[in-house]
Amino acid sequence: EVQLVESGGGLVQPGGSLRLSCAASGFTFTSFAMGWVRQAPGKGLEWVSSISGSGANTYSADSVKGRVTISRDNSKDTLYLQINRLRAGDTAIYYCAKRGGSGHSYYFDYWGQGILVTVSS
Amino acid sequence: SYELTQPLSVSVALGQTARITCGGSNIGSKNVHWYQQKPGQAPVLVIYRDGSRPSGIPERFSGSNSGNTATLTVSRAQAGDEADYYCQVWDSNTVVFGGGTKLTVL
Numbered sequence: 001e002v003q004l005v006e007s008g009g010g011l012v013q014p015g016g017s018l019r020l021s022c023a024a025s026g027f028t029f030t031s032f033a034m035g036w037v038r039q040a041p042g043k044g045l046e047w048v049s050s051i052s053g054s055g056a057n058t059y060s061a062d063s064v065k066g067r068v069t070i071s072r073d074n075s076k077d078t079l080y081l082q083i084n085r086l087r088a089g090d091t092a093i094y095y096c097a098k099r100g101g102s103g104h105s106y107y108f109d110y111w112g113q114g115i116l117v118t119v120s121s
Numbered sequence: 122s123y124e125l126t127q128p129l130s131v132s133v134a135l136g137q138t139a140r141i142t143c144g145g146s147n148i149g150s151k152n153v154h155w156y157q158q159k160p161g162q163a164p165v166l167v168i169y170r171d172g173s174r175p176s177g178i179p180e181r182f183s184g185s186n187s188g189n190t191a192t193l194t195v196s197r198a199q200a201g202d203e204a205d206y207y208c209q210v211w212d213s214n215t216v217v218f219g220g221g222t223k224l225t226v227l
Contacts, residue, residue, distance in 0.1 A: 035216065037164075045156070045164065045207050047216035059214045062122070095163055105170050106211035107154035111163040 002026040004096045004112035011118045016086050022079040022096030022112055029077040030054070033099035035108060036070065036081045038092035038117075046092075049081065050099070064090075086119045093117075123212040125219035132225045133198045141222045143191040143208030151210045153191040155184060158221075159204045167206075168193060198226050 008020040020036070035050035049060040049070040058070050069082040079096055093114040100109030126144040133139035143153060155168040166175050168184040171191065181196045195202050203226045208219040 037216075037218075044205075044221040045158075045209075045218045047218060050216065061215065100166070100169060101152070104211055105152040106216065107152075107166060107169050107209060108156075108164075109166050109169070109175065111165070113163050 002098065002110040004098065004110060006094065006096050006112045006115035009094065009115035009117045011120060012086050013121050014087055014119055016119075017082065017084045018086060018117060020081040020083070020094055020096075020115060020117070022081075024077045024079065024096075024098070027098070029072075030074040033106075034072065034079045035097050035099060036079075037095045037097055037108070037111075038090075039095070039114075040089070040092040043092075048094070051079070083117075086117075088119050091117060091119045122215070123210065123217050125208055125210065125217055127206075127208060127219040127222045129220075130223045130225065132227055133195070134227050135200065136197055139195040139198050139202075139224055139226075141193045141195075141206050141208075141224065143193070143219050144189055145191075145210065146189060148189055148191050148210065149187045151186075151212065153184065153186045154209045155182075155193045156207045156209065157202075157204045158207065164207065195224070198224075200226050202226055 003025045005023045036048040051058045051070045071080045095114045096112040097108035098110040156164040157167045158164040171186040172184040183194045
């Protein structure tokens, strides 16, 4: 059974930094790209960043580019998201998700339960 | 950047058919995927690659994609289908989500 468990969220002051983690199990982690998707309170889904299975290729949304770093430790089956210079607009539930498909068919077939990040003074 | 347009809300009578659209420029040339999200829960993939269903998703859920519009169809709608639905594509190395549609089952 595929499981994705996020951790590392919480209350952070504006301008601060945070590193989210996602522990994966139930599949061969290194074989699949992974991503982070967030959802601000009462809003829709917003893709944040994705990383290839090897970690060699990363992609991020323009809205967070330069402030986020996605990475993975395949020896620990863990995905990370470092977010710097946090601002109120980053307040959201952050979901870790496993990629399904291949090539131009890119979707997320499994999602974690999400972790809340609140940016406030 | 590529944009996907969904209606804010769709209503359907219990047992009838609901259709949720997702508009995008020449979206028919892309693979479209659909997610269902119920309040307080993580999204669940219900349709991938335009019209394929993951295991465990009822046959009542189907999808199509042509021209500038992709459509998620929910047949014989049940109360448990009431949720937010999001379409999604991959474009220029980015994941793009539609704004979401709230499906209400009357």
